[in-house]
Amino acid sequence: MKINFTKMQGLGNDFVVIDAINQPIQLTIEQIRFLADRHFGVGCDQLLFVEKPISANAEFKYRIFNADGSEVAQCGNGARCFARFVRDKGLSNKDEIIVDTDARQLALRFDAGGLITVDMGVPALEPKQIPLNVSEQSKLYKVKLAEGEIEFAAVSMGNPHVVILVEDVVSAPVLTIGARLECHELFPERANIGFMQIINRRQIELRVYERGAAETLACGSGACAAVVAGIEQGLLDQEVQVHLPGGELTISWVGNGLPVLMTGAATTVFEGQITL
Protein backbone atom coordinates (compact mmCIF):
# COMPACT_ATOMS: atom_id res chain seq x y z
CA MET A 1 0.00 0.00 0.00
CA LYS A 2 1.49 3.40 -1.05
CA ILE A 3 0.82 6.22 1.44
CA ASN A 4 1.26 9.91 0.64
CA PHE A 5 2.20 11.96 3.69
CA THR A 6 3.39 15.41 4.67
CA LYS A 7 6.17 15.86 7.21
CA MET A 8 5.52 18.88 9.45
CA GLN A 9 6.81 20.40 12.67
CA GLY A 10 5.71 22.83 15.34
CA LEU A 11 8.71 24.09 17.34
CA GLY A 12 10.57 20.89 16.45
CA ASN A 13 7.75 18.62 17.68
CA ASP A 14 7.40 16.71 14.44
CA PHE A 15 4.57 14.95 12.70
CA VAL A 16 3.68 12.71 9.79
CA VAL A 17 0.34 14.07 8.56
CA ILE A 18 -1.96 11.90 6.44
CA ASP A 19 -5.09 12.97 4.55
CA ALA A 20 -7.28 10.01 5.48
CA ILE A 21 -10.30 11.58 3.72
CA ASN A 22 -8.89 11.31 0.18
CA GLN A 23 -6.65 8.39 1.11
CA PRO A 24 -8.79 6.23 3.46
CA ILE A 25 -6.48 3.90 5.39
CA GLN A 26 -6.40 1.92 8.61
CA LEU A 27 -2.94 1.38 10.15
CA THR A 28 -1.95 -1.21 12.74
CA ILE A 29 0.06 -0.22 15.83
CA GLU A 30 3.10 -1.87 14.23
CA GLN A 31 2.66 0.20 11.04
CA ILE A 32 2.32 3.42 13.09
CA ARG A 33 5.47 2.55 15.05
CA PHE A 34 7.28 1.84 11.76
CA LEU A 35 6.26 5.19 10.24
CA ALA A 36 7.37 7.00 13.41
CA ASP A 37 10.71 5.16 13.60
CA ARG A 38 13.58 7.59 12.93
CA HIS A 39 15.87 4.87 11.54
CA PHE A 40 13.65 2.38 9.72
CA GLY A 41 10.68 4.60 8.85
CA VAL A 42 9.92 8.30 8.22
CA GLY A 43 10.42 9.44 11.82
CA CYS A 44 8.10 11.62 13.95
CA ASP A 45 6.88 12.21 17.50
CA GLN A 46 3.24 11.78 16.47
CA LEU A 47 1.14 10.77 13.43
CA LEU A 48 -1.85 12.97 12.61
CA PHE A 49 -4.84 11.75 10.61
CA VAL A 50 -7.23 14.14 8.85
CA GLU A 51 -10.69 12.56 8.78
CA LYS A 52 -14.31 13.54 8.14
CA PRO A 53 -15.97 15.26 11.14
CA ILE A 54 -18.25 13.64 13.70
CA SER A 55 -20.14 16.80 14.70
CA ALA A 56 -22.37 18.88 12.43
CA ASN A 57 -20.49 22.10 13.25
CA ALA A 58 -17.00 20.67 12.67
CA GLU A 59 -15.12 20.56 9.39
CA PHE A 60 -12.78 17.65 10.24
CA LYS A 61 -11.92 14.98 12.78
CA TYR A 62 -8.29 15.03 13.99
CA ARG A 63 -6.76 11.77 15.25
CA ILE A 64 -3.39 11.63 16.99
CA PHE A 65 -1.07 8.63 17.44
CA ASN A 66 2.10 8.78 19.53
CA ALA A 67 5.32 7.22 18.21
CA ASP A 68 4.66 4.15 20.42
CA GLY A 69 1.37 3.61 18.53
CA SER A 70 -0.94 4.79 21.34
CA GLU A 71 -3.92 6.88 20.18
CA VAL A 72 -4.48 10.04 22.24
CA ALA A 73 -7.01 12.85 22.29
CA GLN A 74 -4.99 16.06 22.25
CA CYS A 75 -1.89 17.51 20.60
CA GLY A 76 -1.34 21.26 20.61
CA ASN A 77 1.58 21.57 18.20
CA GLY A 78 -0.17 19.03 15.98
CA ALA A 79 -3.34 21.13 15.92
CA ARG A 80 -1.45 24.07 14.40
CA CYS A 81 0.17 21.78 11.82
CA PHE A 82 -3.28 20.31 11.12
CA ALA A 83 -4.59 23.82 10.33
CA ARG A 84 -1.62 24.57 8.04
CA PHE A 85 -2.08 21.20 6.29
CA VAL A 86 -5.80 21.51 5.51
CA ARG A 87 -5.31 25.10 4.34
CA ASP A 88 -2.31 24.29 2.10
CA LYS A 89 -3.98 21.17 0.67
CA GLY A 90 -7.10 23.16 -0.20
CA LEU A 91 -9.23 21.02 2.12
CA SER A 92 -10.48 24.19 3.83
CA ASN A 93 -10.42 27.90 3.02
CA LYS A 94 -11.87 29.10 6.31
CA ASP A 95 -10.02 31.49 8.63
CA GLU A 96 -11.29 29.52 11.62
CA ILE A 97 -11.48 25.72 11.45
CA ILE A 98 -13.48 23.64 13.93
CA VAL A 99 -12.16 20.11 14.44
CA ASP A 100 -13.43 17.18 16.45
CA THR A 101 -10.95 15.17 18.51
CA ASP A 102 -11.66 12.17 20.76
CA ALA A 103 -11.77 14.51 23.77
CA ARG A 104 -13.15 17.86 22.67
CA GLN A 105 -13.61 20.31 19.81
CA LEU A 106 -10.79 22.66 18.93
CA ALA A 107 -11.00 25.97 17.07
CA LEU A 108 -7.95 26.72 14.89
CA ARG A 109 -7.46 30.33 13.72
CA PHE A 110 -4.94 31.81 11.25
CA ASP A 111 -3.35 34.98 12.62
CA ALA A 112 -2.11 37.93 10.55
CA GLY A 113 1.60 37.17 10.98
CA GLY A 114 1.37 33.56 9.78
CA LEU A 115 1.05 32.15 13.29
CA ILE A 116 -1.88 29.97 14.31
CA THR A 117 -3.98 30.32 17.47
CA VAL A 118 -5.73 27.26 18.88
CA ASP A 119 -8.58 27.34 21.38
CA MET A 120 -7.39 24.28 23.31
CA GLY A 121 -10.57 24.03 25.35
CA VAL A 122 -11.12 24.25 29.09
CA PRO A 123 -8.47 22.64 31.35
CA ALA A 124 -9.65 19.98 33.81
CA LEU A 125 -8.19 19.80 37.32
CA GLU A 126 -10.32 17.12 39.05
CA PRO A 127 -8.41 13.86 39.64
CA LYS A 128 -10.96 11.70 37.83
CA GLN A 129 -10.71 13.97 34.76
CA ILE A 130 -6.90 13.81 34.55
CA PRO A 131 -7.08 10.79 35.38
CA LEU A 132 -5.07 10.67 38.61
CA ASN A 133 -5.43 8.00 41.30
CA VAL A 134 -5.87 10.24 44.38
CA SER A 135 -8.95 10.79 46.55
CA GLU A 136 -8.75 14.56 47.02
CA GLN A 137 -8.16 17.34 44.45
CA SER A 138 -5.25 19.63 45.29
CA LYS A 139 -3.13 22.33 43.67
CA LEU A 140 -0.09 20.17 44.47
CA TYR A 141 0.39 16.41 44.99
CA LYS A 142 3.36 14.42 46.32
CA VAL A 143 4.81 11.10 45.18
CA LYS A 144 7.73 9.16 46.67
CA LEU A 145 10.22 7.84 44.10
CA ALA A 146 13.58 6.10 44.53
CA GLU A 147 15.11 9.47 43.59
CA GLY A 148 13.20 11.22 46.40
CA GLU A 149 9.83 12.91 46.93
CA ILE A 150 8.40 14.81 43.94
CA GLU A 151 5.78 17.55 44.28
CA PHE A 152 3.63 18.11 41.19
CA ALA A 153 0.48 19.69 39.78
CA ALA A 154 -1.88 17.74 37.49
CA VAL A 155 -3.90 19.20 34.59
CA SER A 156 -5.81 17.67 31.69
CA MET A 157 -5.98 19.50 28.37
CA GLY A 158 -7.82 16.53 26.94
CA ASN A 159 -4.66 14.57 27.74
CA PRO A 160 -3.00 14.06 31.13
CA HIS A 161 -0.19 16.37 32.26
CA VAL A 162 2.04 16.51 35.32
CA VAL A 163 3.82 19.83 35.98
CA ILE A 164 6.90 19.88 38.22
CA LEU A 165 8.45 23.20 39.32
CA VAL A 166 12.26 23.18 38.95
CA GLU A 167 15.01 25.74 39.56
CA ASP A 168 16.72 25.03 36.22
CA VAL A 169 15.23 23.09 33.29
CA VAL A 170 18.68 22.41 31.81
CA SER A 171 19.80 20.34 34.80
CA ALA A 172 16.31 18.97 35.63
CA PRO A 173 16.15 15.11 35.68
CA VAL A 174 13.79 15.05 32.67
CA LEU A 175 14.83 11.70 31.25
CA THR A 176 14.92 9.81 34.58
CA ILE A 177 11.99 11.30 36.48
CA GLY A 178 10.05 11.80 33.23
CA ALA A 179 10.33 8.12 32.32
CA ARG A 180 9.55 7.01 35.88
CA LEU A 181 6.43 9.17 36.23
CA GLU A 182 5.09 8.64 32.68
CA CYS A 183 4.10 5.08 33.59
CA HIS A 184 3.55 5.51 37.36
CA GLU A 185 0.51 3.78 38.88
CA LEU A 186 -0.85 7.22 39.92
CA PHE A 187 -1.74 7.73 36.22
CA PRO A 188 -4.05 4.98 34.91
CA GLU A 189 -3.69 6.37 31.35
CA ARG A 190 0.01 7.31 31.83
CA ALA A 191 0.94 11.03 31.66
CA ASN A 192 3.02 13.72 29.98
CA ILE A 193 5.61 15.05 32.44
CA GLY A 194 6.47 18.77 32.27
CA PHE A 195 9.41 20.47 34.04
CA MET A 196 8.73 24.20 34.47
CA GLN A 197 11.24 26.91 35.45
CA ILE A 198 9.63 30.27 36.21
CA ILE A 199 11.61 33.22 34.82
CA ASN A 200 9.04 35.81 35.89
CA ARG A 201 5.23 36.14 36.01
CA ARG A 202 5.06 36.31 32.19
CA GLN A 203 7.80 33.91 31.12
CA ILE A 204 8.66 30.27 31.77
CA GLU A 205 11.11 27.69 30.45
CA LEU A 206 9.63 24.23 29.90
CA ARG A 207 10.83 20.75 28.97
CA VAL A 208 8.36 17.88 28.52
CA TYR A 209 8.84 14.13 28.67
CA GLU A 210 5.84 13.13 26.56
CA ARG A 211 3.62 10.07 27.05
CA GLY A 212 4.37 7.69 24.21
CA ALA A 213 7.17 9.75 22.67
CA ALA A 214 9.81 10.50 25.39
CA GLU A 215 11.29 14.01 25.54
CA THR A 216 10.24 16.19 22.59
CA LEU A 217 11.54 19.61 21.57
CA ALA A 218 8.16 21.11 22.40
CA CYS A 219 4.74 20.08 23.71
CA GLY A 220 1.83 22.43 23.03
CA SER A 221 -0.67 20.85 25.41
CA GLY A 222 2.15 20.63 27.96
CA ALA A 223 2.76 24.37 27.62
CA CYS A 224 -0.96 24.98 28.26
CA ALA A 225 -0.93 22.66 31.29
CA ALA A 226 2.17 24.33 32.73
CA VAL A 227 0.68 27.83 32.45
CA VAL A 228 -2.60 26.67 34.02
CA ALA A 229 -0.68 25.04 36.89
CA GLY A 230 1.41 28.20 37.37
CA ILE A 231 -1.66 30.47 37.40
CA GLU A 232 -3.47 28.12 39.79
CA GLN A 233 -0.49 28.41 42.18
CA GLY A 234 -0.52 32.21 41.91
CA LEU A 235 2.89 32.26 40.18
CA LEU A 236 1.97 33.45 36.67
CA ASP A 237 -0.10 36.16 34.96
CA GLN A 238 -2.85 35.42 32.42
CA GLU A 239 -0.59 35.56 29.34
CA VAL A 240 2.77 33.76 29.37
CA GLN A 241 5.63 33.29 26.89
CA VAL A 242 6.67 29.66 27.07
CA HIS A 243 10.28 29.01 26.03
CA LEU A 244 10.72 25.37 24.94
CA PRO A 245 13.89 23.81 23.53
CA GLY A 246 12.37 23.97 20.03
CA GLY A 247 10.87 27.47 20.18
CA GLU A 248 8.29 29.79 21.73
CA LEU A 249 4.57 29.61 22.39
CA THR A 250 2.21 32.27 23.75
CA ILE A 251 -0.32 30.78 26.15
CA SER A 252 -3.19 32.65 27.75
CA TRP A 253 -5.84 31.60 30.25
CA VAL A 254 -8.18 33.95 32.09
CA GLY A 255 -9.38 31.40 34.61
CA ASN A 256 -11.63 28.56 35.68
CA GLY A 257 -14.20 27.31 33.22
CA LEU A 258 -12.61 29.25 30.34
CA PRO A 259 -10.49 27.92 27.48
CA VAL A 260 -6.71 28.09 27.13
CA LEU A 261 -5.43 29.80 23.95
CA MET A 262 -2.13 28.78 22.38
CA THR A 263 -0.37 30.72 19.60
CA GLY A 264 2.64 29.53 17.66
CA ALA A 265 4.17 28.48 14.34
CA ALA A 266 3.54 25.43 12.13
CA THR A 267 5.83 24.45 9.27
CA THR A 268 5.70 22.01 6.37
CA VAL A 269 9.07 20.27 5.93
CA PHE A 270 8.53 17.93 2.93
CA GLU A 271 6.01 15.79 1.06
CA GLY A 272 6.65 12.08 0.82
CA GLN A 273 5.35 8.68 -0.14
CA ILE A 274 6.03 5.39 1.59
CA THR A 275 5.02 1.81 0.77
CA LEU A 276 3.70 -0.30 3.66
Ligand SMILES: N[C@H](CCC[C@H](N)C(=O)O)C(=O)O
Ligand atom coordinates in the same frame (compact mmCIF):
# COMPACT_ATOMS: atom_id res chain seq x y z
N1 LIG B 1 2.23 12.80 23.96
C1 LIG B 1 0.90 13.42 24.08
C2 LIG B 1 0.31 13.68 22.68
C3 LIG B 1 1.08 14.75 21.92
C4 LIG B 1 1.09 16.05 22.67
C5 LIG B 1 2.11 17.07 22.22
N2 LIG B 1 2.93 16.71 21.09
C6 LIG B 1 1.48 18.44 22.03
O1 LIG B 1 1.97 19.26 21.23
O2 LIG B 1 0.48 18.73 22.76
C7 LIG B 1 -0.03 12.47 24.86
O3 LIG B 1 0.23 11.27 24.86
O4 LIG B 1 -0.98 12.97 25.47
